Amino acid sequence: MTEFYFEAEDTGERLDRYLASELPDLSRSRVQSLIEQGCVYVNNNECTSKKVVVKSGDLVTITIPEAQPLELEAENIPLDILYEDDQLIILNKAAGIVVHPAPGHPKGTLVNALLAHCPNLPGIGGVQRPGIVHRLDKDTTGAIVVAKTEQAHQHLQAQLKAKTARREYLGIVYGAPKTETGTIDLPIGRHPIDRKKMAVVPVEKGGREAVTHWQAQERLGNYTLVCFQLETGRTHQIRVHSAQIGHPIVGDPIYSSARSLGVNLSGQALHAWRLKLQHPVTGEYIEATAAPPVEFTKLIEALRRRSLQRM
Template sequence: MVSEFNLQVQANSERLDRYLTQELPDLSRSRIQQLIEQGNVQLNGTVCTSKKINVKVGDRIYLEIPEAQPLELQAEAIALDILYEDDQIIILNKPAGLVVHPAPGHPDGTLVNALLAHCPNLPGIGGVQRPGIVHRLDKDTTGAIAIAKTDIAYQHLQAQLQAKTARREYLGVVYGAPKTESGTIDLPIGRHRQDRKKMAVVPIEEGGRNAVTHWQIKERLGNYTLIHFQLETGRTHQIRVHSAKIGHPIVGDSVYGSGRSVGVNLPGQALHAWKLKLQHPISGNLIEVTAPPPPTFLKLLEVLRRRSAVSVVND
């Protein structure tokens, strides 16, 4: 069923997307922006696809929310490692090699395909190709990922991520030995100028978006270091780009690091979404889950500890 809203602006100099988000609190800002871009908003009788346009007193805004389109995606019986589940959300421990949602080159065999088999009511929540997905993990990054099972949960979880109240903590093994025990990397991230498949540190004025990563050393392993990362923002490839920028790329990262062998057959970068803390969208209770690192990550740590111990003895 199509939903329609007719609004008349009462205040000047307010961006269209911000105004609609305030007036329609049941819709997330990202959903509002999506509706604008798709031509579902009219300003004074004319379709408006610019989210940044300022509205003024007396402007008339018409918003139409179309019916959720049926998914063309197929449900696939792919095993899921479930860390938490109720009727609103599900939190999984994603393995390496599993793409989160369909994209060019990955039309099936994704986490979304697996979720459709596990949660039959998922279609239409949050978008046709990404039902229920409120944040993502790179294909070869493992660990905790939360998925909304209802519209209310989707909007609530997105709001937590935008307000930075949801907490995401990672474990990563990096090359080298940082001089300090902890730090913060505050460098904007945007699309790489030459290679559009990569991200890079890009000034705000050139299209970069604010990106902040906090880090603390958990264990020094000779010429390698186990680091605890905490995300304040969630840009694409954020930890990988920031780590490489400060001279300590993630081990096994062939895109942003050297990709040189460490003697362990890793399926990708040694980066694991370790802990996820969020507020339940209905009860308001704090949910905290810890995702056990995969065997390859633990094997890497074991090998590096052994090498480091031998190096200390030889010294």
């Protein structure tokens, strides 16, 4: 159980909006749920109405209960394995697969599939996300590493934190960048209005450091195939950064406009192409390359043909 205390300034905001702005890691719907459950007090009085207006000097207390472990079920779902030994496994994740169970996605996730493949996985790195070292968005495809021991989990997470693990993505963006390479160094945090989205947010307002390096691989008329290298790993980082510089990822349902290209996409045209990391036991470097999905290569071919026709 975690408690937060706030002495409100002159905001005039509704209670749910005020708390959502003060606690950017919580969605407004989650805040509203906590209010309804009696977890919020204003001036030491329980408050179950999200519409109460917070006034200057009000003391607001919110108690966040400990997350209850999800009942994880092993499911026989096929896995595309790129590398595996007794310490770790690297997979090529398909589009549409959620990495770990969560409210709304209790089954059919990568973790459910891994529990059937690796019976000793439960408990590694925590009971709710066993073995998970980093995430990929539901509709982002490609290489993802999962730890099979607690030692491997800690070692791999340390590599990501120290920025020694190399993660490269291929993405198709709208437009033609003016330069061949670049670096986007802009902090990312929860969107101030739409809590389901991320956005470029100043550090002083809750944003966290986010650095993305990119290099144009192939120019396809008014589209470009780009290789991205992550220095940090914020939620939706490449998608937010690309949109911020005016070149959003093609097919991104949240950060770009839905323009049809004549190719059916399962989601955004973003693929975790290559993953290079140090083995947690031997110290040797492992490099895994994940072949892009068929729809990704079909889109590139279609854009090439369209580009040639316009020449």
